[in-house]
Each structure stands twice: as structure tokens, then as C-alpha cells.
Amino acid sequence: MVLRTDGTNCDRETFHAFALAGGEPRMVHINQLRAGEEKLADYHILVIPGGFSYGDDVHSGKILAVELTSFLQEQLQEFVDAGKPVLGICNGFQVLVRTGLLPAARMGEIRAALIANDSGRFECRWVNLRVEDTRCVFTRGLAGRVLNLPVAHGEGKFYTGEDTLQEIEQAGQVVFRYAGPGGEPTGDYPQNPNGSLNAIAGICDPAGRVLGLMPHPERFVERTQHPNWRRHIFSEPLGLAIFKNGVDYARQI
């Protein structure tokens, strides 16, 4: 299920990515879920794509998170508890964090936030990411790799209290970090586009099935989407690998 609402703007690219990865995506508007015309339980994997849901009003992702928590909390919690994977990209990551599904996989338990970039502006460019060795189902086979993916956000600084930061580090929930060209994590601008604590670009829940990340893997599912595609030989556009992993995992549930 590619879940969209007013202001979502990466839904078609995300749909395309899942289709390329071998999935059978369907686009669902949140009103269809609220009206009961669609049920999460009929799906195997959920993605909340990027964009500006409800115009980033109040805070990016806030209103959609409140909507999900107010009207669909039970369905969502059941979906996650059933072991089905959830992906939140950029605005989707912001939503997952504001529902509590990240980092704790519990609706209503909000323990982190994505706040305004340190630069004070929208950051739109390609960055390097180091993939950590975690139990995240979306990054199987990618640990230790350095990915190139674009970011495009104004509120991407991962922020939380010292206790939660330590907890997610110890539990191996940090999946992606902003890095220099050699893969070394960095807090330095512009390699770290937002000033995220511990250079965090993406995290998963303790079970590794809920993933949220600020960069956009759906924008690198074709070789020619990379700005340097003429010079680099890619075995595979690595954004696509994330969707393939998700589809493969969902298939065997």
C-alpha cells in the first residue's frame, strides 16, 4: 500500500519503485482507509512516501501522524505487530516518528523528532550514506556499503534525548548515517545536510521491520537517475535494493 494524502508528492515514484522491485503496489488515499473502503490488513507492506502532507502545517508530518493516531491506530498497530514491514521515506519518516512507530514500534510513544535543518533551509542534493550492520529487513546484504541517494527536506535533523539516543544505538536501530566519500559518518555540513545527531539518516524499530529514512531511495531505482551515471558503472541502482528487500521479505510472511 502506497499511502497518500493531500500534499504527498513522491507517491508515483514510490509506486514505480515497488513495481520495479517485483511488488504489486496499489495507491490508497487515507480517506479510503478512514471510510473503511480499504483495510491495511489486506496488504503485506505499507509505505508512507515523501512530500509535504498537509503543507507541512504545524510541523512536517504532524497532521498526518495525528490523523493516523486518531482514526487508524488499531489497524496500524495490528499491522506492525503482525510482523508486516513498514517504510517511511522522508515525510513518511517524519510521520512514523510522530506516531511513535519509530523508534519503539508503539503508536503514541513519541520519543524522537525530525526538526529544522541546522542550515535553516531546504537541502536538496545527493549525499553519501553508510549502511550499518543491523537486523533491518530492508537493508539485507547492504551492510558496510556506501550508498548515494538524494535528500530533499527542510526538517531532517534527527533529534532525541540522550537516553533514547543511547538506547537506539545499543539496540542497533541506526540503519543509515550521513557520511563522507569514504563512508566515515560525519556531522559536518554539507555531507551531513541537517546536523542530525550521530549523523543519523535512518532508523528502524527493534525488530528491524519498520524503517524510516530521510533520503529518497525511490529517486535512484534507474541507473540514469544518478548524476554521474555516465562515469560510474553500477551493479544495480542501490535505491532499488531497498525496495527489493522489502518485497522479498513481505512475500515470505
Ligand SMILES: NC(=O)CC[C@H](N)C(=O)O
Ligand atoms: N521530500 C520530503 O518528503 C520533504 C519532507 C518535508 N516536507 C520537509 O521539507 O522536511
